[in-house]
Amino acid sequence: MFSRGVIRPLSRRFIHTVPKLSNHTVWSKKGIEGLLSQKGYKTAWTDYQRYLLTNLTLLTNGTALELRSPYETLLHTVKQTTQQHVFHYASMAHNNHLFFEQLADKDEAKSTAPSRFIMEKLVHEDISDVELFRETMLGIAERSHGQGWVFLVETADKKLKFINCHNDGTPYYYAKAQLLDLNGGLTEGDYVALEDLKTRAENDEQDFTLPLMAINYWDYMYIEDYGVTGKSTYLNKLWDHINWDVINKRMFRL
Secondary structure, eight states: OOOOEEEEEEEEEEEEOEEEEEEEHHHHHHHHHTTTHHHHHIIIIIIIIHHHHHHHOOOOOOOOTTTTHHHHHHHHTTOOOHHHHHHHHHHHHHHHHHHHHBBBHHHHHTTTOOOOHHHHHHHHHHHHTTTHHHHHHHHHHHHSSSSEEEEEOOOEEEEEEEEEETTTTOOTGGGOOOOOOOTSSOOOOHHHHHHHHHHHHTOOOOOOOOOEEEEEEEEEGTTTHTTTTTHHHHHHGGGGGGGHHHHHHHHHOO
């Protein structure tokens, strides 16, 4: 299972530090060959993750949240409207770590594959093979305006589905998944979905999902190497760097 981040004591205070990825030593010198340059990797992982965790430390130090990991912090602030700035940094740090943990060099990734358990469950989502799996997940990211995350999640009834979380949305709680992009006009379907979320929230319904895989389409991931218009190129290369061994282990099996 992916780690949740590291917290270390420093003179009676606590700071969040950037978790060390298994390939960090190589990637920090050479980048992820075929996907990110050394500078691109430094920007998207080392620098950005440090930025998120530094802000999270500053916002939680001296509070009841200072000893909690980003994952625990996002769960504790997800329903608190007065803590949304804390939630933002915790959710983004957790999502970014979840995403980078599943990356590998191309040769290493090539030796892995989605487990039969994942593929069997995806058949019920009309995903019959890995290529259609790829087209579906990357297609959601490609068609999305703005920035965010596409997650493959396992629901409470052990089914798999895709969810698109805009901005700092989290897959762990439906009311903060940011499933709708509200920056533009709402369609009739968007309005119905928004009213449904409102009703469910008022009734305090629980709907926890477990993320197995993440596609990051924030611009900080690709702007260094591919430019402001390089989203499609980045996404097309990304799939060849997925370490399925990591993702397969995230799936709960009885």
